[in-house]
Amino acid sequence: MFPKPIEKSSRSVQIGYQSMLPVALILWLLPLIAVALFSVKPAADFSTGDYWNLPSQFGGWENYGKVFFExxxxxxxxxxxxxxxxxxxxxxxxxxxxxxxxxxxxxxxxxxxxxxxxxxxxxxxxxxxxxxxxxxxxxxxxxxxxxxxxxxxxxxxxxxxxxxxxxxxxxxxxxxxxxxxxxxxxxxxxxxxxxxxxxxxxxxxxxxxxxxxxxxxxxxxxxxxxxxxxxxxxxxxxxxxxxxxxxxxxxxxxxxxxxxxxxxxxxxxxxxxxxxxxxxxx
Missing domain, CATH: 1.10.3720.10 (MetI-like)
Incomplete structure (x- = not known):
């Protein structure tokens, strides 16, 4: 009636669970990771269409400074x-x-x-x-x-x-x-x-x-x-x-x-x- 605990499952099921758990966690956190990455990218990266690569330079201080003070x-x-x-x-x-x-x-x-x-x-x-x-x-x-x-x-x-x-x-x-x-x-x-x-x-x-x-x-x-x-x-x-x-x-x-x-x-x-x-x- 209830799912069997993972500790009582076979070794292959445990390995599959342990290997898929980090993947599922990354997929779940991917939107938040993308927002955090965007928040430290300079404006020039968005002007050139460079959305998903690493920031060309760290623009976090400038971005957060504008958010709070401008x-x-x-x-x-x-x-x-x-x-x-x-x-x-x-x-x-x-x-x-x-x-x-x-x-x-x-x-x-x-x-x-x-x-x-x-x-x-x-x-x-x-x-x-x-x-x-x-x-x-x-x-x-x-x-x-x-x-x-x-x-x-x-x-x-x-x-x-x-x-x-x-x-x-x-x-x-x-x-x-x-x-x-x-x-x-x-x-x-x-x-x-x-x-x-x-x-x-x-x-x-x-x-x-x-x-x-x-x-x-x-x-x-x-x-x-x-x-x-x-x-x-x-x-x-x-x-x-x-x-x-x-x-x-x-x-x-x-x-x-x-x-x-x-x-x-x-x-x-x-x-x-x-x-x-x-x-x-x-």
Whole structure:
């Protein structure tokens, strides 16, 4: 029923696995390697059509210097932080409360409300592009960081609630019953009993939501324009000239934009893995 561990396979299968693993890893990393290579190539290499050879000279200092000091990239990075951090905090906070209500309390509409949260995750975002844009225009939130934050919180809360509700369902209900017997108020049960047990799940969800929002490009283009409110994913396209794309600057910008999610993952790696694997082994 389950795949046989590679250690128990024949020697020929093990050798084939060990030889193909580096090849698969290189193929998987090839786009990232290409972007990193482009980011240190001088502009002259792209003018002559020399895309895939090694750089004729190292242009990394010049490329990254232009990205940081001769463009709006610092402003785009700041916009991404001001959009991503409040969104992650807001979505996780709302989902903790909604997950607690749906996971602990039993009422008639419980399952229907949970289905509504889940169903929202299956709506294709593309079909909402026009109505959401019109709504932000009517509310005066178009081309604002606040509008993008509110939109992301609204759409990410469904997935977060699904995650949190299932996590809370797995907690020992005896702890909550014991607190109720002692006369503890419901909000104190949530804050002092349930919330401390949710720390691994909160850490895992924060990393996921941070990465989702930081890497969002579609809604960043639909709901914002210009350096005053666009995040870094949309701001990288500003390196496109009218007749020629500055691939070396776009690649350098892409590497810079990828660093915060990577740093976030490594900082929260211990809690992230604990949150994902909690309950996997009894």
């Amino acid at each position: 463009s709006d990239m610092p402003r785009y990075l700041l916009n991404s932080i001001l959009i991503t951090v409040p969104t992650a905090i807001g979505a996780v906070a709302l989902s903790c409360m909604a997950g607690f209500a749906l996971g602990i309390y039993k009422f008639k509409a419980n399952l229907w409300l949970f289905f509504m949260f889940v169903a929202g995750n299956f709506v294709p975002f593309q079909i909402l592009m026009v109505p959401v844009r019109d709504l932000t225009l009517d509310l005066g939130l178009y081309n604002t960081k606040t509008g993008l934050v509110l939109f992301h919180i609204a759409f990410q809360t469904g997935f977060c609630t699904l995650f949190m509700r299932n996590f809370i369902k797995g907690l020992p209900f005896a702890l909550i019953e014991a607190a109720r017997v002692e006369g503890v108020a419901e909000w104190r049960i949530f804050v002092y009993v349930v919330l401390p047990l949710m720390k691994p799940a909160i850490a895992a969800l924060m990393v996921l939501i941070f990465t989702f929002i930081w890497n969002d490009y579609f809604w960043a283009v639909v709901l914002t324009q210009g350096a005053e409110s666009q995040p870094v994913t949309a701001g990288i396209t500003s390196f496109n000239a009218q007749y020629r794309a500055a691939y070396h600057l776009m690649s350098a910008g892409a590497i810079v934009a990828a660093l915060p999610p990577v740093a976030m993952f490594f900082l929260m790696q211990k809690h992230f893995i604990a949150g994902l694997t909690l309950g996997a082994v009894k």
